[in-house]
Amino acid sequence: xxxxxxxxxxxxxxGAELADIINSNKxxxxxxxxxxxxxxxxxxxxxxxxxxxxxxxxxxxxxxxxVLNDSDIVCECMGGSxxxxxxxxxxxxxxxxxxxxxxxxxxxxxxxxxxxxxxxxQKSQIRFDATVGGGIPIAxxxxxxxxxxxxxxxxGILNAxxxxxxxxxxxxxxxxxxxxxxxxxxxxxxxxxTEDIDGFDALYKVIVLSxxxxxxxxxxxxxxxxxxxxxxxxxxxxxxxxGYKIKPLAIFEKKDSKFIYRVGPCLIAENHIAANVxxxxxxxxxxxxxxxKLGFYGQGAGSKPTASAMYDDLIxxxxxxxxxxxDLYKGCEVIHDYREFSNNLYWRVSVDNTIGKLALxxxxxxxxxxxxxxxxxxxxxxxxMDVVLLTNSVESTVIDLITREFENNKVDVNTIxxxxxx
Amino acid sequence: xxxxxxxxxxxxxxGAELADIINSNKxxxxxxxxxxxxxxxxxxxxxxxxxxxxxxxxxxxxxxxxVLNDSDIVCECMGGSxxxxxxxxxxxxxxxxxxxxxxxxxxxxxxxxxxxxxxxxQKSQIRFDATVGGGIPIAxxxxxxxxxxxxxxxxGILNAxxxxxxxxxxxxxxxxxxxxxxxxxxxxxxxxxTEDIDGFDALYKVIVLSxxxxxxxxxxxxxxxxxxxxxxxxxxxxxxxxGYKIKPLAIFEKKDSKFIYRVGPCLIAENHIAANVxxxxxxxxxxxxxxxKLGFYGQGAGSKPTASAMYDDLIxxxxxxxxxxxDLYKGCEVIHDYREFSNNLYWRVSVDNTIGKLALxxxxxxxxxxxxxxxxxxxxxxxxMDVVLLTNSVESTVIDLITREFENNKVDVNTIxxxxxx
Numbered sequence: 081x082x083x084x085x086x087x088x089x090x091x092x093x094x095g096a097e098l099a100d101i102i103n104s105n106k107x108x109x110x111x112x113x114x115x116x117x118x119x120x121x122x123x124x125x126x127x128x129x130x131x132x133x134x135x136x137x138x139x140x141x142x143x144x145x146x147v148l149n150d151s152d153i154v155c156e157c158m159g160g161s162x163x164x165x166x167x168x169x170x171x172x173x174x175x176x177x178x179x180x181x182x183x184x185x186x187x188x189x190x191x192x193x194x195x196x197x198x199x200x201x202q203k204s205q206i207r208f209d210a211t212v213g214g215g216i217p218i219a220x221x222x223x224x225x226x227x228x229x230x231x232x233x234x235x236g237i238l239n240a241x242x243x244x245x246x247x248x249x250x251x252x253x254x255x256x257x258x259x260x261x262x263x264x265x266x267x268x269x270x271x272x273x274t275e276d277i278d279g280f281d282a283l284y285k286v287i288v289l290s291x292x293x294x295x296x297x298x299x300x301x302x303x304x305x306x307x308x309x310x311x312x313x314x315x316x317x318x319x320x321x322x323g324y325k326i327k328p329l330a331i332f333e334k335k336d337s338k339f340i341y342r343v344g345p346c347l348i349a350e351n352h353i354a355a356n357v358x359x360x361x362x363x364x365x366x367x368x369x370x371x372x373k374l375g376f377y378g379q380g381a382g383s384k385p386t387a388s389a390m391y392d393d394l395i396x397x398x399x400x401x402x403x404x405x406x407d408l409y410k411g412c413e414v415i416h417d418y419r420e421f422s423n424n425l426y427w428r429v430s431v432d433n434t435i436g437k438l439a440l441x442x443x444x445x446x447x448x449x450x451x452x453x454x455x456x457x458x459x460x461x462x463x464x465m466d467v468v469l470l471t472n473s474v475e476s477t478v479i480d481l482i483t484r485e486f487e488n489n490k491v492d493v494n495t496i497x498x499x500x501x502x
Numbered sequence: 503x504x505x506x507x508x509x510x511x512x513x514x515x516x517g518a519e520l521a522d523i524i525n526s527n528k529x530x531x532x533x534x535x536x537x538x539x540x541x542x543x544x545x546x547x548x549x550x551x552x553x554x555x556x557x558x559x560x561x562x563x564x565x566x567x568x569v570l571n572d573s574d575i576v577c578e579c580m581g582g583s584x585x586x587x588x589x590x591x592x593x594x595x596x597x598x599x600x601x602x603x604x605x606x607x608x609x610x611x612x613x614x615x616x617x618x619x620x621x622x623x624q625k626s627q628i629r630f631d632a633t634v635g636g637g638i639p640i641a642x643x644x645x646x647x648x649x650x651x652x653x654x655x656x657x658g659i660l661n662a663x664x665x666x667x668x669x670x671x672x673x674x675x676x677x678x679x680x681x682x683x684x685x686x687x688x689x690x691x692x693x694x695x696t697e698d699i700d701g702f703d704a705l706y707k708v709i710v711l712s713x714x715x716x717x718x719x720x721x722x723x724x725x726x727x728x729x730x731x732x733x734x735x736x737x738x739x740x741x742x743x744x745g746y747k748i749k750p751l752a753i754f755e756k757k758d759s760k761f762i763y764r765v766g767p768c769l770i771a772e773n774h775i776a777a778n779v780x781x782x783x784x785x786x787x788x789x790x791x792x793x794x795k796l797g798f799y800g801q802g803a804g805s806k807p808t809a810s811a812m813y814d815d816l817i818x819x820x821x822x823x824x825x826x827x828x829d830l831y832k833g834c835e836v837i838h839d840y841r842e843f844s845n846n847l848y849w850r851v852s853v854d855n856t857i858g859k860l861a862l863x864x865x866x867x868x869x870x871x872x873x874x875x876x877x878x879x880x881x882x883x884x885x886x887m888d889v890v891l892l893t894n895s896v897e898s899t900v901i902d903l904i905t906r907e908f909e910n911n912k913v914d915v916n917t918i919x920x921x922x923x924x
Contacts, residue, residue: 101792112829214793215790215792215793215794215796216793216796217643217646217647217648217796220643220646220647221639221642221643221647224639224642224646224647225639225642225643225646225814226639226810226814229810351778351780353775353778353779353783353785353799355778356773356775356777356778357775358773361775361795363775363797365799368637368810370523370637370806370807370809370810371636371637371638371800371801371806371807371810372637372800372801372804372807373783373799373800373801374637374638374639374798374799374800375785375797375798375799375800376796376797376798376799377775377787377795377796377797377798377799378793378794378795378796378797379793379794379795382794384792384793385792385793385794387792388648388651388790388792388793392647392648407534
């Protein structure tokens with residue numbers, strides 16, 4: 081019987097779960113593929129640390145090179161161990177012709193093009209379905225299904241941490257800061273939550289998804305991002321009064337051969353499927369040319385789901401007999417033609433409760449040719465009152481003009497949030 | 503270059519769409535698989551009828567046998583052309599060793615076991631991913647992903663017609679009858695809507711899904727069904743007051759090696775993802791052993807999505823080189839051990855507005871050891887008043903007892919609806 085050794089780069093929570101899944105499916109693999117699959121070496125930084133999986137100490141090493149030399153397939157489960165280091169290990173694997181299965185989305189998002197170009201020239205196999213969607217088999221779905229479909233648009237909630245925070249704001253009336261603190265206590269947010277709440281994690285995932293769905297490479301620097309932390313609880317309440325929810329959305333779209341990429345808070349109609357995805361759940365809704373809207377929902381993060389997705393990748397390597405299968409990435413296009421995300425806007429401004437203030441606000445919009453679709457003037461609190469306005473879409477230069485004019489006239493602009501118009 | 507002829511059984515809306523997809527992807531197929539794929543013969547009943555696709559009249563035949571003899575792969579797009587006839591054609595194809603791609607879920611649901619047994623013994627290939635989910639690639643997802651997962655539970659909205667009807671009741675305040683009529687006018691419901699609104703269509707889909715997800719064959723006669731038409735608009739309103747929605751659900755679950763299958767109206771928490779699936783959309787939410795809840799959302803019916811799913815099946819036949827690939831169906835278990843679906847219940851009864859009536863109702867429940875979790879007594883209308891009660895789960899024999907006792911005491915039992923408890 082053929083023997084296959086799986087090497088692990090990293091044995092943190094994901095690596096340990098993956099080891100468990102591999103061990104508990106040994107018999108299956110024997111029966112199905114006539115292959116004896118076993119864990120070879122595992123690269124760890126601390127040889128003494130207790131591991132959450134049943135692995136012999138002799139398998140542990142702190143030489144990544146040793147893992148590489150010993151294995152037939154390498155699984156990268158490096159977590160947050162530095163993207164440069166991870167990238168270099170992965171490149172070493174590719175150069176030596178070993179199939180690699182990756183879990184670090186940031187590495188793919190930042191260095192993916194170089195990595196894939198290398199794979200294409202080396203005819204080496206790489207799989208990274210686990211980098212996006214966690215347990216939601218979104219990459220597999222795009223690759224295995226949709227043969228006759230073109231995907232032109234997608235909206236998703238891709239960051240579990242910010243969705244968890246927004247959900248607990250909505251349900252428990254926490255401020256963003258309070259909700260973040262709770263999320264940290266419960267382990268849903270990191271001690272340094274920047275990557276999650278400032279939208280980077282979602283951006284990385286959008287880059288990978290866009291690669292799978294539209295064969296397009298995006299440069300992270302050219303994508304529009306707004307931190308998820310820029311909304312207040314009161315905005316959620318006002319949005320709800322208007323029939324909307326505020327959600328931490330990621331959007332990409334191809335329109336007239338230009339592209340829109342956006343990550344940030346967005347208003348979305350309360351009856352949209354994504355508006356009702358709460359807690360640590362993710363969703364991604366594609367627009368397919370034949371099938372219309374297609375949504376995929378589940379826990380987008382977590383060590384078990386990620387390990388499960390990596391295991392699927394492992395099986396795919398077996399099923400393809402380790403052979404080069406990279407057609408998907410041939411001819412991927414690097415996007416330069418971005419289009420501004422323009423959509424209806426939600427504005428919350430506040431003013432002194434004096435005569436003529438509403439007229440002033442309305443005049444500023446009118447002067448800049450912006451149509452107001454809805455206004456709610458709220459009760460005065462402490463001499464100030466909130467005015468909430470929904471307007472049609474406005475270009476960013478015009479937003480700046482209006483904001484400046486408001487500031488000159490003592491109208492505080494508290495929040496501007498775009499709508500996701502389906 | 504290798505030539506492949508695809509024969510079509512049926513050239514209605516699905517067949518015509520499939521022909522279009524095949525024709526428009528010819529170049530793709532040539533490049534990717536070095537195969538020239540073309541439509542061979544198409545079986546139609548009326549040779550004169552105008553077709554929605556560009557097909558030469560010489561390809562049309564009203565002999566199914568001719569299609570079979572002429573083709574390398576047969577696609578069954580018979581629609582509602584009689585399950586017996588369709589079954590027989592499919593069996594002829596299998597006997598002659600030709601791969602078959604099916605779209606008729608009813609045929610699989612009723613005769614699937616015999617058909618698959620024949621395929622297993624003949625080592626012939628059959629694919630029927632398009633029979634469930636329409637454009638939602640649910641069968642592919644289960645077969646291609648989830649390698650390390652066990653699916654133990656699923657809840658779904660599988661019938662687009664009834665979901666459309668429920669949605670327009672909810673939004674527009676129609677009665678079930680009015681909403682059905684509207685749906686028929688708009689083409690969302692058939693002239694004879696029985697299969698959809700009495701739950702058969704959903705049952706067929708549950709049978710196919712259960713086969714994919716749990717390798718279990720269910721007998722349609724042993725599944726619990728209640729017609730979707732058994733609810734009133736007022737129940738939707740009351741459910742909403744209680745924080746629930748009423749949805750046309752299909753549920754299956756494996757619990758302690760017994761099985762629960764149920765199709766019918768159900769109360770579901772308003773923040774559950776399935777509660778917010780409206781109009782003609784479907785969803786299916788699985789419980790996976792590693793990944794937790796996984797939901798798949800989209801248009802579960804329609805000719806384009808179905809044809810697109812059949813096309814995916816066609817590509818799978820090419821990719822597997824026409825080879826027998828039926829391991830999925832080996833050792834499928836025929837289920838005999840059903841378990842009663844027991845869950846919390848919603849009761850709407852109505853009584854004359856006289857002293858002691860509520861006491862009477864409560865006493866009947868207490869006598870039968872049923873715990874009341876919530877009661878709302880509504881205003882009197884025309885001498886009668888509605889009482890809505892939420893109780894714990896009650897076995898069907900006890901429901902009958904209580905119902906009889908209510909009837910003897912002039913308490914009208916209007917509706918009993920189970921909850922879906924997540």
